Amino acid sequence: MAGRLEAAPVEPGRVAAARSAIRLPLPLAYHPLYRFYEGGALTREFRGEPQRPDDWWSEDWVGSCTLAGNTDPDGHPQGLSTVEVAGLGVVTLRQLVEWLPAEMVGERFAERWGATTGVLVKLLSPAGPVPVHAHPSRAWARQHLGSPFGKAEAWILLDTPGDGRSPAHASIGFVPGVERQWFADAVRRHDRAAIRGALHRTDVAAGEVYVAFPGVPHCLGPRLSFIEVQEPTDHIVIAETADGGGEADATMGLGWDLALDMIDYSAAPAGETLARARQQRRVLRQVRGSSETRLVADDVLQFFDTTALDVTDELDVSDGRFSIAIVTAGSGLIETDAGVVPVRRGQTFALAASLGVRLVADDSEPLQVVRCLGPSAE
16 A cells, blocks of 8 residues: 555645646647657657658657656656646646645545556557567566556557558567577577567557566567557666667666566467457447447456547546546547537547546547556555
């Protein structure tokens, strides 16, 4: 248990302005980060942003209360999402959570996890294959990084055109026969072909959902677009580096001996590994032709939750949980007691736990929204 959250004192006028702002959905603008691989063009297309080729500003962090592990090219910290609050100007989403934890994430959630949303959401579209990497479990992160969260992640695939040379694909988990010493040797000699060949590979398609569990090495690409839902950290070990690639950057400064202990070297046949990774949708409720469908299995809910809302008429969402909402298709309205916000494909919003909302679709086509949530408060 994190214990009851005691927020730092804040000027009452700022709290009052923040409390008024969160009575409506908080629009989250396009928020690109400078990262270790190229991409971003398909994300900008989805967002309705001006088009430019893939570049190193390849990740759009949505509703982030998490600092990135790397700075931008000018040495500035990056990662925290901002929102516009009347009377205050631009503030970070993390500030709102710290000022109003009970309203933003729910009192029980704040008592369990602290001043955090418990989830990080990204819009990603790598231009080429992302380097093979892995993330720690919570236990490993607590011991070696002082973090209550590891980094499980889910990929909700939006578009998978491939690059014309290779189909869009994912590589997840070791094939049988891979041992730590062999893998460590391949990593140290920068044998990228051997590292990639050590993982199960499968072609992927739009609409599919996969989960990379903590410790499981993985990569995906090229040229695809997806929503990534994950634990709220930037803990990462990049096993596939170019010759001369920096050990400190690839291992979070831990060095290869310790960093490679984070990886899960268990192996299983392709069918078993990929069956666990690929998620099966489950309808949670149906209301007059609209529905909410869970996108991940029960063993993922300890890390985060994510559902798809398919709205043909209207659908109420008032369960007392903070969420990040991504409009994936259609247009319509988000209605609250405080007002109405028009929404369309490519827009993203933060919805406070205290906010009851009703989604209303336009008459012309269904409104589709992916809802991303943190772990249980239990």
